[in-house]
Amino acid sequence: MKFLINIALKNMFRNKLRTFVSVLAIAFAVIVIVFARGLIDGMIESSYSMYIHYDTGHIKIMDQEYEQKQRLLSLAYTVDGIANKSLSEMENELLKLEGIEMVIPRVKFGAAVSTEEELVQMMAWGVDGQKELKFTNLERELVEGRMVSSGNREVVMGTELLRRIDKNVGERVTMVFNTAYSSFQGATFDIVGRIESNLPLLNKDLVFMPIDTARHLLYLEEESTELLLVTDDRDKAINYLPAVKNYLSANEGERYLAQEWREGSSFIQLLQVGERIYNFIYIFLLLLASIVVINTMVMIVNERTQEIGMMSALGLKKKDILKLFILEGGAMAVIGSFIGSIAGGTLTYFLSDIGINYGTAIEDMDILMTTIIYPNFKLEHLIFGFSLGIVITSLTAIIPAYRAANMDPTEALRDI
Amino acid sequence: MALVKLISLEKIYQQGKIAVPALRGIDMEIESGEFTTIFGPSGSGKTTLLNMIGCLDKSTSGEIIFAGNSINQLSRNELADIRRYNLGFIFQSYNLIPVLTAFENVEFAIRLIDKHSKKDRRDKVMHILNEVGLGDMAYRKPNELSGGQKQRVAVARALIKEPKLVLADEPTANLDSETSEEVLQIMKKMNEELNTTFIFSTHDPQVMEYAKRLVEIKDGRITKDQRRD
Ligand SMILES: Nc1ncnc2c1ncn2[C@@H]1O[C@H](COP(=O)(O)OP(=O)(O)O)[C@@H](O)[C@H]1O
Numbered sequence: 289m290k291f292l293i294n295i296a297l298k299n300m301f302r303n304k305l306r307t308f309v310s311v312l313a314i315a316f317a318v319i320v321i322v323f324a325r326g327l328i329d330g331m332i333e334s335s336y337s338m339y340i341h342y343d344t345g346h347i348k349i350m351d352q353e354y355e356q357k358q359r360l361l362s363l364a365y366t367v368d369g370i371a372n373k374s375l376s377e378m379e380n381e382l383l384k385l386e387g388i389e390m391v392i393p394r395v396k397f398g399a400a401v402s403t404e405e406e407l408v409q410m411m412a413w414g415v416d417g418q419k420e421l422k423f424t425n426l427e428r429e430l431v432e433g434r435m436v437s438s439g440n441r442e443v444v445m446g447t448e449l450l451r452r453i454d455k456n457v458g459e460r461v462t463m464v465f466n467t468a469y470s471s472f473q474g475a476t477f478d479i480v481g482r483i484e485s486n487l488p489l490l491n492k493d494l495v496f497m498p499i500d501t502a503r504h505l506l507y508l509e510e511e512s513t514e515l516l517l518v519t520d521d522r523d524k525a526i527n528y529l530p531a532v533k534n535y536l537s538a539n540e541g542e543r544y545l546a547q548e549w550r551e552g553s554s555f556i557q558l559l560q561v562g563e564r565i566y567n568f569i570y571i572f573l574l575l576l577a578s579i580v581v582i583n584t585m586v587m588i589v590n591e592r593t594q595e596i597g598m599m600s601a602l603g604l605k606k607k608d609i610l611k612l613f614i615l616e617g618g619a620m621a622v623i624g625s626f627i628g629s630i631a632g633g634t635l636t637y638f639l640s641d642i643g644i645n646y647g648t649a650i651e652d653m654d655i656l657m658t659t660i661i662y663p664n665f666k667l668e669h670l671i672f673g674f675s676l677g678i679v680i681t682s683l684t685a686i687i688p689a690y691r692a693a694n695m696d697p698t699e700a701l702r703d704i
Numbered sequence: 705m706a707l708v709k710l711i712s713l714e715k716i717y718q719q720g721k722i723a724v725p726a727l728r729g730i731d732m733e734i735e736s737g738e739f740t741t742i743f744g745p746s747g748s749g750k751t752t753l754l755n756m757i758g759c760l761d762k763s764t765s766g767e768i769i770f771a772g773n774s775i776n777q778l779s780r781n782e783l784a785d786i787r788r789y790n791l792g793f794i795f796q797s798y799n800l801i802p803v804l805t806a807f808e809n810v811e812f813a814i815r816l817i818d819k820h821s822k823k824d825r826r827d828k829v830m831h832i833l834n835e836v837g838l839g840d841m842a843y844r845k846p847n848e849l850s851g852g853q854k855q856r857v858a859v860a861r862a863l864i865k866e867p868k869l870v871l872a873d874e875p876t877a878n879l880d881s882e883t884s885e886e887v888l889q890i891m892k893k894m895n896e897e898l899n900t901t902f903i904f905s906t907h908d909p910q911v912m913e914y915a916k917r918l919v920e921i922k923d924g925r926i927t928k929d930q931r932r933d
């Protein structure tokens with residue numbers, strides 16, 4: 289076996305250009321695979337965290353009825369405590385469940401600001417400023433001023449939203465909204481901070497205010513439109529979910545709904561299906577590259593007919609000759625896959641820092657996705673591309689190798 | 705007991721619908737230690753006969769007894785084993801592996817048998833290369849050797865495993881007469897020193913002179929068989 293490997297490796301250098309072209313084809317396919325995986329992973333990772341931060345938490349608790357009416361920003365179906373206990377008692381009990389580290393209340397409602405030209409619609413969130421800073425990445429995106437703090441009539445807005453209402457941090461803004469009793473109200477706020485984000489929702493739609501201020505203005509008691517639970521590990525959230533559901537149904541029957549982050553969003557489910565489909569595309573891509581390798585191997589087998597006959601005469605069996613040619617194809621596969629995964633990895637590594645801006649393409653789509661994608665550099669993707677390259681190319685190399693192994697020795701030896 | 709015994713051996717090639725008889729009933733015995741040439745015009749069936757004796761191809765009818773055993777019923781892998789352990793081959797076009805040195809080309813044949821230690825193997829290869837006069841060219845690749853030198857490497861490769869029988873199909877057809885004689889001389893020397901049995905085909909009268917037994921074949925039949933001393 290060792291000497292077969294030795295010969296196979298040396299044979300690769302018999303026609304350097306041809307070997308080079310084959311290796312290049314594999315390398316190219318592997319580069320695309322490693323990079324595409326990094327890119328898709330980056331996209332998925334960023335949308336996961338967007339959804340978790342700005343929609344679902346790790347587990348989201350809301351009223352059954354609210355689920356259908358989320359888009360309407362209804363204030364009629366809130367979470368206001370459990371059994372006879374208040375919302376803050378409920379929060380404390382939730383914190384005692386396994387894995388739950390933080391409970392984040394949000395009151396979501398619609399609001400508008402009237403400017404000289406138009407009525408600018410927006411989505412207002414009553415939040416606990418400190419918790420939001422801790423849980424989301426707002427800290428980084430709060431480019432001016434500070435986050436809202438409780439007790440004050442103040443707001444934080446996105447850059448684009450401020451531009452539309454023509455205001456700056458430090459100025460005041462008057463907003464109109466519907467209260468829980470459907471009465472029309474207005475209030476004036478200090479603008480204390482500005483967010484600049486490549487997430488369109490944050491940049492142009494959202495206004496944050498302290499949750500107690502929001503409750504007061506909306507005539508809400510101690511209640512929230514939703515509670516987000518943050519666990520110690522988002523991938524374990526699914527394991528913690530049953531205890532949360534038990535707690536809710538034991539005390540309140542069917543009233544409250546608890547959803548893990550993956551259930552909460554059909555877009556995330558779509559992404560997960562996509563992930564699986566891409567794997568087939570990768571295999572297809574490698575099969576294309578393998579055609580070059582097969583072609584090279586067919587030429588090799590034709591050229592070495594006499595040599596195959598000689599080896600057969602010397603007593604090499606079918607399986608030895610098969611091995612010899614698969615090893616040669618396999619060696620090209622290893623080299624090509626190695627170069628490809630390193631180059632693809634390098635490309636991903638650089639772009640994971642700079643990001644790829646595809647700008648306004650998704651700006652108006654109703655999904656939580658940023659306009660800049662940062663490909664995710666992971667060793668795992670390099671290993672994936674490397675292994676897939678080797679496996680697929682070596683498997684296709686079996687076809688020409690089999691032809692060589694099946695040659696009749698007398699035919700092979702015959703002088704042309 | 706004869707090393708090889710051929711009994712009414714026939715080989716008919718099927719070329720489309722036409723049957724081409726290449727051997728039409730060969731009866732022959734080859735004793736251990738013989739130095740035999742099979743000669744005859746081109747197309748007379750020399751290669752076909754050597755392929756039969758060399759366990760590379762199967763006959764249409766008749767029987768081949770190799771060292772007392774009939775090989776008619778053997779599988780492709782069993783035939784490969786016979787070749788691996790008992791037979792050496794020398795080809796007209798040398799068939800050395802171009803990426804290996806002379807040393808490695810010779811070593812290749814005993815790597816297949818794999819019962820020697822690395823050092824033993826080295827000693828054996830160097831010994832046989834010295835015997836064929838190429839001791840100082842062991843590390844040259846085939847393209848750095850002349851035709852005669854290449855064929856001497858091939859002789860060494862055939863002999864390294866000390867086979868019972870060496871078959872050579874027109875081993876000198878690509879060589880000039882002087883080099884041909886060199887190669888033949890080496891083959892003869894090995895035959896005498898190691899008592900290796902040789903069968904080689906040729907249509908060159910000068911080369912035939914070296915043989916101790918001459919078998920003439922015409923149109924698939926043996927027409928003359930004479931021994932000399
Ligand atoms: N594979 C084959 N298919 C058909 N005919 C063949 C084949 N091999 C040899 N022959 C025919 O068999 C005869 C003997 O050929 P061969 O043994 O090669 O003769 P030699 O080696 O003496 O020149 C020739 O007529 C040749 O055309």
Ligand SMILES: [Mg+2]
Nearest residue numbers: 750751752873
């Ligand atoms: Mg011939």
